[in-house]
């Protein structure tokens with residue numbers, strides 16, 4: 001990797017391992033964790049995170065797609081891997097051959113698995129996904145009788161039964177409690193002994209300890225972020241000792257520094273017109289990199305420990321900042337787009353979205369550096 005790059009993402013391996021250890025201590029023995037490293041590990045770098053988790057006592061890794069699982073295997077990751085959301089039928093043979101656990105969410109996917117198993121004379125490790133009210137993929141309650149019958153006629157290697165909660169990040173709790181009850185009923189009706197029953201994401205695992213079961217699918221919390229303000233407040237009140245450390249810092253540098261005369265407009269649409277002569281910096285990052293256009297005239301970056309506000313609209317590949325408060329800013333000087341002084345939560349609030357989106361949309365083309 002060249003020494004100077006226009007932008008890069010730093011990943012703190014010690015923060016990542018701290019978050020995992022702290023969460024394992026919170027859960028205690030008996031509940032395993034599967035770090036969710038889909039979507040380029042929520043923007044942190046899927047391979048970097050997988051390598052950083054080497055030799056940690058986890059169940060295995062979880063991803064959304066078959067292609068992500070195959071990329072992990074190709075990179076030499078030998079741990080258990082679970083595909084949570086979707087695989088292409090054309091990937092299935094390879095997934096089974098490579099000992100990757102796969103989601104089964106309807107009778108079509110179950111049949112596709114059966115056909116490949118017969119062809120290659122090898123059993124797949126399947127996790128049955130139940131739709132308990134999120135209305136994403138999954139068997140519905142009305143499918144359970146037929147599913148039970150189908151599985152009875154032909155023993156499948158059912159390694160897991162799982163579901164996903166729709167409201168774990170929010171108050172009130174009524175809907176989640178009802179969804180947990182639906183899950184228990186569906187599992188009871190299925191009457192299949194699977195080694196791993198799982199339905200807990202980060203928020204559920206903190207807020208509803210009974211939802212942890214055998215395995216928690218830990219996504220955002222692993223990266224040191226809070227799923228919502230409500231969960232953050234709840235957790236700080238109820239578990240003040242459980243502290244997470246943000247794993248990511250997103251950096252860039254100043255491509256140009258110059259003083260612009262009063263009255264000049266800044267950027268497309270000239271949404272800012274300078275009242276006085278102002279020193280500005282041009283940052284070679286834009287919305288094509290995942291620095292959202294909705295941050296125009298709202299966000300700030302950190303330079304020399306000081307905030308420098310975004311001036312004007314974010315362009316596709318650049319944006320401008322106000323350096324009038326900085327001390328002798330220089331071309332090439334590093335700046336922080338996300339990190340101490342400007343968190344993913346603050347950016348999410350300004351962009352009226354969630355921190356999940358802020359981090360996961362940072363372009364995978366940007367280098368990730370493990371520190």
Ligand SMILES: Cc1ncc(COP(=O)(O)O)c(C=O)c1O
Pocket residue numbers: 036084164200201202203217218219220221227
């Ligand atoms: C099926 C499933 N399980 C677990 C997770 C992890 O959720 P979180 O990042 O809130 O822990 C996700 C993420 O969206 C998911 O889709």
